[in-house]
Amino acid sequence: MEIVVQVKLIPEADQAAALSGTVHTVNEAANWVSSVALERGVPREYELRKHTYAELRSWGLGAQAAQHVIKKVRDAYTALNANVKAGHLGKPGSKGGRKAETKPIVFRPEAAQPYDDRCLSWQYDTQTVSIWTTAGRLKNVRFACSAGALKTLREHRQGESDLIEGDGVFYLYATCEVPEAEQYEPNGFIGVDLGVVNIATTSTGYKAAGRGLNRHRKRQLDLRRKLQRKGTKSAKRLLK
Structure with missing residues (x-):
């Protein structure tokens, strides 16, 4: 069973500036990729990568960061198409559906950016992370969380984590794969x-x-x- 654990980053001033610059840059890049995707008919991720990867690298994005931006955009269009087909944006051919399909998806400047283990590493004993930014790799960025959350991270963290900025505060949302709890079967009932x-x-x-x-x-x-x-x-x- 997948759960998400939130930790709050406690960066120094220069680290905070680098993190903020990174979040804004990758989302600006995502908006550009989104316009390319719409222009080219929202191709598959591999095709979209051919049209955008080199340009993203020239923006100062690392290899993994560039691929995560492309995947984020493609996933957003996949979700949009599913909502349109399901009628969540109105009946087929409705104004809401047409508007959604004819305009590029826009990402907020502080929207979440995925990180995998190649661009984010955790040091649980010191409660710090090492994280990629457009200003270089930041080491020893402190984070805070409850003792229970730290235990869950140490034992069950797997896969990607999302970096999010909100009102100048930075958070990491880490995916953890925890075992399913045993189902309790009652042996009787009482009124x-x-x-x-x-x-x-x-x-x-x-x-x-x-x-x-x-x-x-x-x-x-x-x-x-x-x-x-x-x-x-x-x-x-x-x-x-």
Whole structure:
């Protein structure tokens, strides 16, 4: 079973500048690849790579980063086509569907960028990462997460991680493959009836009332009887 673990990066000022520049550059590159993809009829990933890879490398993107940008764009168009076919953007031939198919997909400047183990490595003992950027490889970038998240990363992290920037804060979303939890099979069932006199009564005959609640009810009942016996105007007001 795949789960995603989020960690917060705590970069130094120069590291933060490099990370921000990288995120913006790869998404600007993705927008250019997106326009090429639409212009050429959204070819397969291999065909799209032939038309864009060399140009992306000239932008300062590493080999893996360039391929991830191309794959990100192709995956976005695959998802778009699936939504159009499923009618999520309107009926076939509708204005919404035509508009989506005739305009290039646009990526936000801070949209997620995938990383694999060739451009991102984790050091769990020191809670740091080494990550590729357009300014070069950054080493010893600190990250923070819970003890449970760190344990999951150490034992189950596999595949790609996404770098995301939000309001000047950087996060890594790591994919972890954890084993499926054992399914619990009940060996019987029990019915529960909720009531007023008894808070709960089960089908086995057990009655849950609560010692404190029973004492409170007895005190209230005794007080009501005393007031009824007294019969004064003030007592009657309290009984209302």
